[in-house]
Amino acid sequence: MxxxxxxxxxxxxxxxxxxxxxxxxxxxxxxxxxxxxxxxxxxxxxxxxxxxxxxxxxxxxxxxxxxxxxxxxxxxxRIAAYDAAFAQLRRANMVFPCWCSRSELAAGGGIHRDGRCTARPDPGRAPAWRARVPDETIAFVDGWQGPQQQRLRDDVGDFVIRRVEGLYSYQLACVVDDAWxxxxxxxxxxxxxxxxxxxxxxxxxxxxxxxxxxxxxxxxxxxxxxxxxxxxxxxxxxxxxxxxxxxxxxxxxxxxxxxxxxxxxxxxxxxxxxxxxxxxxxxxxxxx
The missing domain is CATH 3.40.50.620 (HUPs)
Structure with a gap:
């Protein structure tokens, strides 16, 4: 290409x-x-x-x-494209709904690592949707910074894919559009x-x-x-x-x-x- x-x-x-x-x-x-x-x-x-x-x-x-x-x-x-990617992640069980508050996350060090929501589901409000992050290391070589690696669960945890307001995260939109x-x-x-x-x-x-x-x-x-x-x-x-x-x-x-x-x-x-x-x-x- x-x-x-x-x-x-x-x-x-x-x-x-x-x-x-x-x-x-x-x-x-x-x-x-x-x-x-x-x-x-x-x-x-x-x-x-x-x-x-x-x-x-x-x-x-x-x-x-x-x-x-x-x-x-x-x-x-491009929202329809992000909807499709989100649906694909849901079908693969790679995301989960989360009702955890900021105070609950702060009590755990600010990083969500459970692969599931630990708060009680609240049918009265929409959840955020988080990626179910595996315990693995992602490594790559950056053209300026050199070799890089990050242990996903330890360093970033279950990060947000779609916010409570229904807005998609930068991470998902960027990935979908770079490929498109x-x-x-x-x-x-x-x-x-x-x-x-x-x-x-x-x-x-x-x-x-x-x-x-x-x-x-x-x-x-x-x-x-x-x-x-x-x-x-x-x-x-x-x-x-x-x-x-x-x-x-x-x-x-x-x-x-x-x-x-x-x-x-x-x-x-x-x-x-x-x-x-x-x-x-x-x-x-x-x-x-």
Missing amino acids: SYRGRFAPSPTGMLHAGSLAAAVGSWLRARHAGGCWLVRMEDIDPPREVAGSAAAIIAALAAFGLVADEPVIYQSS QGITEVVRGSDLLDSTPRQIWLQQCLGLPTPRYVHLPLVLDSEGRKLSKSERSQEIDPAHPMPALRQALAFLGVPADEKAVRPSALLDAALAHFDPNNLTHCSDIPTP
């Missing part, structure tokens, strides 16, 4: 420097491989969404010269590294292919903290894209053409000198 990569932001705020670095990194790897670069809007958590941010993110990407090769996919339009879009490599921030073993396990449960993974270091603020969409001071300005785009390339360890005056020219010049191994030498450049 030819290379297919993607950038999958959630519309919980405007694009910031960390998101841009991940987008540029995934774009460079896809273009270097002669493959497709896709954009998927992960808009399946309405309570956390910021009105207008999905359209603003798409517009900002275009301003930075990052245009998807296929129409943008919105996860909010034929993604061969996932390039994203290292804050999602911990999610990868759960996603690989779900891929195995659903009979889906496992892509390669590259988890880039996080861009930090001046105090060494992960950038957050909730802090407006960390937004980047699509009206003046060159400074932030140069900073993203510097963070990724990719040479930037100082003479370029347009994002498209800067990206083309960076691609001409791009070596995928450069992404293993990201510079520690915090934002101002």
Whole structure:
């Protein structure tokens, strides 16, 4: 299969420097491989969404010269696919309903490991649905972080697949859509590294292919903290894209053409000198 990569932001705020670095990194790897670069809007958590941010993110990407090769996919339009995957997991007895409260989970260390709900079923309220996690280790080799492994039951336990409100989890939706879009490599921030073993396990449960993974270091603020969409001071300005785009390339360890005056020219010049191994030498450049 030819290379297919993607950038999958959630519309919980405007694009910031960390998101841009991940987008540029995934774009460079896809273009270097002669493959497709896709954009998927992960808009399946309405309570956390910021009105207008999905359209603003798409517009900002275009301003930075990052245009998807296929129409943008919105996860909010994919609920039927998640319903089907959830039904498949139910038929295989890999999920169970859970009425445990947060206080009950906290009393057990915050991780559910029983493979069944220990609370009394409450017919008056909907349950969450959790994966029945096996006592096994998931191992993989990350393209930046190297060999990784996670013991599912000990480290994450019976994680939520569908929330009480009926909303599907990031883990399930991401797995279903990566397979549906034929993604061969996932390039994203290292804050999602911990999610990868759960996603690989779900891929195995659903009979889906496992892509390669590259988890880039996080861009930090001046105090060494992960950038957050909730802090407006960390937004980047699509009206003046060159400074932030140069900073993203510097963070990724990719040479930037100082003479370029347009994002498209800067990206083309960076691609001409791009070596995928450069992404293993990201510079520690915090934002101002």
